[in-house]
Amino acid sequence: MMRSLVxxxxxxxxxxxxFVLNEAGHEVVLATSAAEALREIGRHDFDAVILELxxxxxxGTELCQELRHRLYTGPFIFLTKRGQTADKLRAFAHGADDVIVDPVDPAELVARVEAIVHRYQCIDYQALGTVLKVGDAELAISDLTFRAPGREPVLLTPTELRLLECLMRNPGITMGRETLLERTWGYDLIEDSxxxxxxxxxxxxxIERHPDMPEYLHTVRGVGYVFRLPVRTTRLVPSNYRQNHHRSHPRIDGAEGLSS
Known part of the structure; x- marks a missing residue:
């Protein structure tokens, strides 16, 4: 039985x-404040947290961060009366897996909660040693980390892991926003792009050294996103360059070296 903290x-x-979730066969624990929620998260294991901003x-976004620190690894679903785009983006930026504007059709609420929980449960956290490698980049599924040469391992959230895994399993292929929505969150809603x-x-x-100049995650304008390996530029210099050429003539010596 699925258990949610509301x-x-x-x-x-x-x-x-x-009532709506109980009718769908879910167990529900209620909390009216962040303090109550923190007490309940210590008493039970939850498949989902459904909260108001x-x-x-x-x-609510601060509570998300606190619950993550308490090692809650399930999804956060905001059910809020604040339906402005800015509110939704703020929630997503702080770890929300979904933002549902209240009032909502009961059937849609159940469907969205179950779809997101199902996506989390599909991750095989116990498949120890499962590592997805693309060139010099590694995504460790079992411990939710991304690794690249010369950098410390980066810890990802389960949702970040699913999105990055989808892109890394299709390197060099541009993935549309709708496809990424469906594969990462379990449904296709254009308004959630x-x-x-x-x-x-x-x-x-x-994961990027310089987020404004990404090496791995590239935008294809009007289409979507693609995972590519960084372009490594290497200058080819003949092994006998220093012995046979003088430093004061780099252009002439370079041309001779490349033509030899």
Whole structure:
């Protein structure tokens, strides 16, 4: 049975969400504040956390970060009355897997929660040693880390892992936003296309040396995103260059060396 933690200061909304999920066969624990949520997360294992952006004692996005520090590894789903694009982007930037604007059709709520939880459960965390390699880049599925030469391993969230895995399993192939939505989150909603952009930015901040000049995650304007290996530029110099040529004539010596 799927168990969800619903965090909402409005008792009517919280009870309605519990009723809808109970009818779908889910177990639900309610919390009205961040403090209550932190107590409950220590008592139970949850498959999903469904929360409001506005909580009486803490912003919902801050609570996401705190729960991650408490080693909660499941999805965060915001169910909020704040439906502005800026609010959605802020939630995604702080780790949200989905943002659902309330009121919402009960069937859609259940479908979206189950789709996201299913995606998390499909990750084989116990497949120790499972590493996806593309050139010099490695994605360790078992411990959610990305590795590249000369850098420390980077810890990813489960959603970041799924998105990056999708791109790395198709190196050099441009993946459309709708395809990435479906493969990462489990559904295809055109109005949620900004979610992919937000997560790509998050991944670039983590895995790229210079996020504004990415080596791995490239944008194909109007189409989507592609994972490519960095272009390594190497200057070819003949082994006898220093012995046979003088440094004061680099252009002439270089031409002779390359033609020999």
């Amino acid at each position: 965090i909402n200061p409005d008792p009517m909304t919280a009870k309605l969400v519990r 506005d909580l009486p004692d803490r912003d 900004n979610r992919v952009e937000v997560y790509i930015r998050r991944l670039r901040k983590k």
